[in-house]
Amino acid sequence: CGFWGDDGEEIKPSPLVSFDAEKKVDVLWSVSVGSGAGNKFNQFQPAIDGEMIFAADKDGTVVAVNRTSGKKLWQVELEIAIVGGVGAGFGKVAVAGEEGEVIVLSAEDGSELWRDNVRTEVTAAAQFNRDIAVFQLINGKVIAFDASTGSRAWTYDSQVPRLTLRGTSSPIVASDVTFAGFASGKLVALDNAKGTAIWENRVALPQGRSELERMVDIDGRPLLVDGMLYVTSYQGRLVAINPFRAQVVWAQDVSSYRSLAAGFGNIYVSEEDDAVQAFDRSSSASVWRQAKLENREISAPAVLDSTVAVADYEGYIHFMSQTDGRFVARYQVDSSGVYGDMISKDDVLYVLGNSGRLAALQLQ
Amino acid sequence: NNSSFEIQDIRLEGLQRVSPGLVFRNFPITAGDQVSSAALAKATRKLFKTGYFDDVKLSRDNGVLVLKLLERPSVSLIRIEGNDVIETEMLLEGLKQGGLQEGDVFKRATLESIKQDLVRVYASQGRYGASVTTDVETLPGNRVALNIDVAEGQIATIQHINIVGNTVYTDEELKELFSLKLPHFWSFYKKDDRYARQKLSGDLEKLRSYYLDSGYANFSIDSTQVSITPDKKNIFITVNVTEGEKHTIRAVDIAGEMVVPENQLMETVRVEEGQTFSRKLIVESQDALATTIGNAGYMFANISPVPEVHDDNTVTVKFFLDPGKRTYVRRINISGNTRTADDVIRQHLKQMESAVASNEMIEQSKVRLEKTGYFKSVNVETTSVPGSDDLVDVSYVVEEQQSGSFSASLGFSQNSGIILGFNLQQDNFLGTGKKVGVGISNSDTLTEYSYSYVDPYYTVDGVSRGFSLYYRERDFDEDNTSAFSTDEIGGGVNFGYPIDDYQRLNFGLNLEQVSINTNATETPAEINQYIADEGNDYFNMILRSTWTDNHLNRGFFPTKGYSHTASLELGLPGSDLSYYKASFNTKYYRPLDDNRNWVLSLRGRFGYGGELGGNEYPFYKHFFAGGLKTVRGFEQNSLGPRDSKNDPFGGDVLITGGAEFIFPTPFVKDQSGWRTLLFVDAGNVFDTQCSSASIAGNCEEGIKLDELRYSAGFGLSWLTPIGPLSFAIAAPLNDKSGDETEVFQFALGQTF
């Protein structure tokens, strides 16, 4: 009966589940990065290049840390409002600003190598290979720059539906081809030399009458594992594609806007309604489904030892066994939650919380 | 075997609610037919298509065809819980459009469509996060009840509007133009943080015009992205623009068939050389050209401005003229006037039938109709006559309203017996367009028998003629002014005629016999003094003349324009009392937004009276101030000099005025019947020469501006079915001791 506000009763997230922990989480190191991601649903995640790990905050602070010791190597204050989180590779670090600014710094000392303006927001982290830096823009364009000089190599354009999900998928940039998933539900392979489409595959078909029902964004990052490409789409399908012959091997109806993870022969998906499901990579059969995290706004999954982990809106990281999805450990890393993807490398899980806390975790 | 067999009779089994008649009407086989199994199958399919049955089985009982029917349940009740923002009727209406309402046949497929229809109703209100669960409860008698449980979820508000590529203007400056706003203090009331596609396209149009109107000829909106967070609570809008350079006008030119001399056309064009490029001026010039040509009879002319952008940041603007054919009005239809006679409306129209069509005249006629005050709304539409390319019909659709007031009262008091009060003031009496006023009352303060009649269209050009007769015995004491009473008997004739579209002159001659009665104790010395000098009854010949210049856009609740009225009342020489009483009344309305909901208005009323012959200025012709009409917050007529009994005596000089800030009435859909405003009033009356009998302190001679009284407050007017009702809540700002203030005042039959 709210006369003033029209709050309508809130859809409540499910409470934390009690379980007997089989593993212990210990924090190797943690560092704070500027003022964090802010409240504009910025999906910031860290980026790793060799021994260094980089992170950014919404006010233009970029920090480089040694990923084993956690010692801060350098910190740079840029005068832009960062929207897209940090991308790194091959000795370079890239960030993108709200007014379309694109800045690439040198990984050693953070000095600015080159800068350009792409005239719209870039919410996805940039990707590098030996010679190009690829940015995916929210207006459906993909722009490749020469990584060292910053001159424009090519631009690919795609149609954007009238209503999409906030956030864009980061492309996978291999040596000669780039795989990019778009808000139109299409997955495209682009030739790195000229930026032309080699093949195109419709991962999900828009259905229903209202713009809301017709959203089929690919927002999660595609996953390349043993030569097979996996990609999910919102209100669409999880699809396994042979990237060389652009042929769909199998598909499962599941809606997800998060990136994927793989382990133990499974593909792990954080579904739209916050359940985590494991599918067998070869037969596509559903192995297990953990639904006790409903409405907790879970992040993309990341694999650590024998577990698969997801973070939630209160910053709890839930570790689940890769065999049957039972909870094995839990740790609260940042009470303001984790929106961005987590990175696991060499048995260490790197997490960037919304309040700007960057931590490296390990399981005992 | 498709051998056919003869049917003696047909028996129906399993029927509960469907009527046998309906079954037979849809089963094209009757007793006595020779029928094959193919025909039977076709008939069964036809029966099945009616949708009333889940299953139809046929069997034979030696010659009797038996139809075993399993009726589909019908939905007899739909219960919806969990909805509090959208009422159940609205949701049922949404289902009805989806083809499901109580009493319909229930099909399993409808369950799925229910979910989508309801979610769509919520999505249309920006509540993207709503979810719906349904379950079916069977009731006896093959009926079902549908229980629908709704989780309305949060409303999606706009979290982030980002304009990329703007250097000339800042984001904040441009977002000011937008109707879509980030959540702010007023959001719960104005609801402007709710995303709606049409609103966005409207805002983008405003953005484009803002740039194009200030010189940026090749400004373009490259793309717009609207995205929503997965929890469907926040909307993100990104607008990517390319500003381009600021351009100036190099040259202006008109090409095409000049049906109106070119120099006359060039005058109406607002775009000049050297001026900063502005699309607004180009569009205004285009309209001006269309109107000028339209007035010459070319209603279907089309003018296309072609700006040609040069790379030295200048633009040549060429107007291409295609006048089309001279257009004529075939018929003018008037509708909606179920009470007002046709010619009462038609006489206001300047556009003639079977004559050259003119936009200006058609539009002016609409304004003239609005000025009459007879109508709540007047809409005009010009449609071309099918089968011709140069004939149009013009249709005026009016919505009538009560103009004038009507009140009747019946009472009884011991000393003066039956008190009868009947007052009728109608501007459009019985829809004949005549102004009729009848006043009958015999209360102890007022005995009145008055009749006034004005025919505004005595001649077809709008010369008005009217006359009035009145017998009035008024006891002023009750009217909280000086204690005396007047008996008046008189009558008169008046004429008025327009001297142009907006100005009008009125003349009236009244013959009047007035006698003043006093009573020994109550009547103040000033009046006794006056009677001593001038006697107490007078026969006067009064000439009233007024000049009005009315540019207001509407009769009731004007929102634009101004009006001046100057009037002079002369007690002609040869009457017992010769005097002059002049007054000037001016109103000015200035809309603050394009659809004129927020209006600033100023008004002023000034009066000056004096004697002409040897006699003193009659005290009963004094000006009074205070009350709803002049200075709100002070009692009726209570301002200004007092007589020796300390009753208000009025004065021969009146100065009042005020400013009003009119704003749309909250929580009301149809604004045309309401007016709410904040006001500041000022005013007082003065006396240039006090009566010799007045006591010091009650009447200072001369106009003292520091004696002006001020008040401020809130006012509301509402057009009720029996006439306008107005009230004001006012706080006097500088009332002095002895002033009679009144915080709440109301009146029937008068609007602000």
Add this chain to the structure above:
Amino acid sequence: CSWFEDLQEYPDVPEQQLYQEAMKAMEEVNYDLAIEKLQLLEARYPFGRFSEQTQLELIYAYFKNYEPEAARAAADRFIRLHPNHDNIDYAYYLKGLTAFEQDISWITQYLPIDETQRDPGAALDSFESFSTLVNRYPESQYAPDSYKRMVYLKNRLAAYEVHVARYYIQREAFVAAANRGRYVIENMQETPAVPDALAVMIEAYTHLGQQDLAADTQSVLSQNYPEYQYTPVYKGEKTLFDAATFDLFSDNKEPPVTTPVRMSQGAPEPDRSMFSKLTFGVFDDEDEK
């Protein structure tokens, strides 16, 4: 917020009893109650034995309850659901009557308001229902009255045209006046206003100096309406003298336009005789037999 809503469950009232209660309410002229019962009947037993009769009664109840939109919607629904029902003429007739009387408020009948000078309003919509009734069901008991009302409407529109023509004569817009007259001649031949229209055309053509057109129209007038005596409408400009002397010396009475007589109010009850056969006379009260 639901403590307003009446949560009472609808008791499972058998169809027969519900219908009897509705009919009792109708007799007691309590149309609100009758409507509520009939609506319930329609929702609970949409294809029951009484469903068609219920819908007919609903139309009548809404009409008597001054709910024109609901009556019209109920009539449309009946026509849509039972296109070849025997009482469908009643549905068309009621639909026409609702529109016909929608704008006549009860007081205007007693006030001296000349209907022919005003917009007939919703009455025009009744024309369509009445004409469907008269063409498709000529032998229906309601056809004669419908036809009379159609004629009334047409005469009223013709008289309206003549009034407008006369205004244009006084306004000195003579071509407009002639064309208004012509509109009546060409579209409303069999109305009583035809002679007035011819007279207006003659006067307009004369003022326009078109003697030949005026003479030909005059010959048509005198052949068809020999006894029509013609008084000119145009009275020239009113002078100050007339005004001051209250027009005592100028005869400004306007020749009357033949106005059609006003139609009676009210509507007949739905035909229940056929229905009693269907329910084997269970509901007929004793004296009716």
Add this chain to the structure above:
Amino acid sequence: CSGFPGVYKIDIPQGNVVTQDMVDKLRPGMTESQVRFIMGSPLITDTFHEGRWDYLYSKKSGSDGSYVRERISLYFTDGKLNALNGDFRPGGGRS
């Protein structure tokens, strides 16, 4: 005195505006639609005069009450223009 002094009166235009160059374009034998294209739709097509179109322009001036009136009538036999009379002469000046 006639009427009221100084009353503001509007002009009363009536009928089709006809100009000499319109009439000059007329040729006998023209079809109705050709004539309609040149002259515009006639505002007077009398019921009792089949095949006769009257283009009559009159204007009463509001300021001085003066009258202007010009007329041309066109006659058609089985759809073809064959005669005209009135204040205009094709090719010649005003009659």
